[in-house]
Amino acid sequence: MIDYQVVRSARRKTLSLQVKQGKVLVRAPYYVDKKIINALVQEKSAWLKAKVIEQSQLNQQCCGFNHGDKLLFLGQVVRLHISFASRAEIFLREYSSENLKLNSELKPALKSELKQELNIVLAKRYATKLDDEQLLRMAVKKRLQDYFKQQAQSIILSKVSHYSELTQLKPKGIKIRQYSARWGSCNSNGEVSFNYLMMMLPDDVIDYIVVHELCHLRFLNHSADFWQLVAIHFPNYLQAKQWLKDNQSQLLWRLP
Numbered sequence: 001m002i003d004y005q006v007v008r009s010a011r012r013k014t015l016s017l018q019v020k021q022g023k024v025l026v027r028a029p030y031y032v033d034k035k036i037i038n039a040l041v042q043e044k045s046a047w048l049k050a051k052v053i054e055q056s057q058l059n060q061q062c063c064g065f066n067h068g069d070k071l072l073f074l075g076q077v078v079r080l081h082i083s084f085a086s087r088a089e090i091f092l093r094e095y096s097s098e099n100l101k102l103n104s105e106l107k108p109a110l111k112s113e114l115k116q117e118l119n120i121v122l123a124k125r126y127a128t129k130l131d132d133e134q135l136l137r138m139a140v141k142k143r144l145q146d147y148f149k150q151q152a153q154s155i156i157l158s159k160v161s162h163y164s165e166l167t168q169l170k171p172k173g174i175k176i177r178q179y180s181a182r183w184g185s186c187n188s189n190g191e192v193s194f195n196y197l198m199m200m201l202p203d204d205v206i207d208y209i210v211v212h213e214l215c216h217l218r219f220l221n222h223s224a225d226f227w228q229l230v231a232i233h234f235p236n237y238l239q240a241k242q243w244l245k246d247n248q249s250q251l252l253w254r255l256p
């Protein structure tokens with residue numbers, strides 16, 4: 001029998017299965033008997049096992065926050081370059097032929113796709129702890145999170161302002177934070193939220209997510225009317241959705 005967690009809700013009317021971060025979740029109404037849940041899990045066991053394996057493989061492809069790891073930034077593959085100095089900072093640098101010679105361990109295919117290097121400069125105190133890989137990865141991840149959030153504050157807020165004027169859909173509040181399983185949200189109070197990991201996405205895909213959440217200010221659902229409104233303001237939304245699906249394996253951050 002597959003291990004699973006049951007999440008019950010008074011508002012839910014039906015059973016649903018979900019595999020999230022390699023774990024099976026069953027969402028159920030309070031009144032559904034455990035035997036019925038067990039039977040559903042058993043019936044769908046082959047599908048659930050396949051999804052668990054698939055997510056495990058995707059997780060192994062995620063950035064591990066090590067020197068030389070790949071990461072998407074604004075839709076481009078960048079290589080992480082970790083160094084140490086008295087002043088911590090992060091900056092992008094164009095990849096040159098000299099960089100590639102110094103990094104001969106990179107595969108030819110990766111060399112051809114790399115255009116930029118994301119330099120993460122940590123405080124010198126971390127240089128004395130090179131044997132603590134876990135600590136270093138956590139430090140790199142923290143610096144990247146701060147950098148992505150800073151970039152998101154500028155880029156996403158600018159896009160929200162632009163598309164709010166274009167659509168005449170203006171949120172009452174905007175939040176930027178990290179979500180584990182969604183790019184944005186909109187609530188009944190007219191507030192929109194965005195995941196700062198959107199900084200991994202190409203510019204036009206970021207546009208799509210902004211328009212998507214703004215359209216929820218009028219339709220708080222995914223009805224035909226909602227998608228028609230999205231299409232009016234962002235005609236290429238299907239291509240943006242497909243890009244997110246095609247690049248799923250590169251859009252997850254593995255915890256160190």
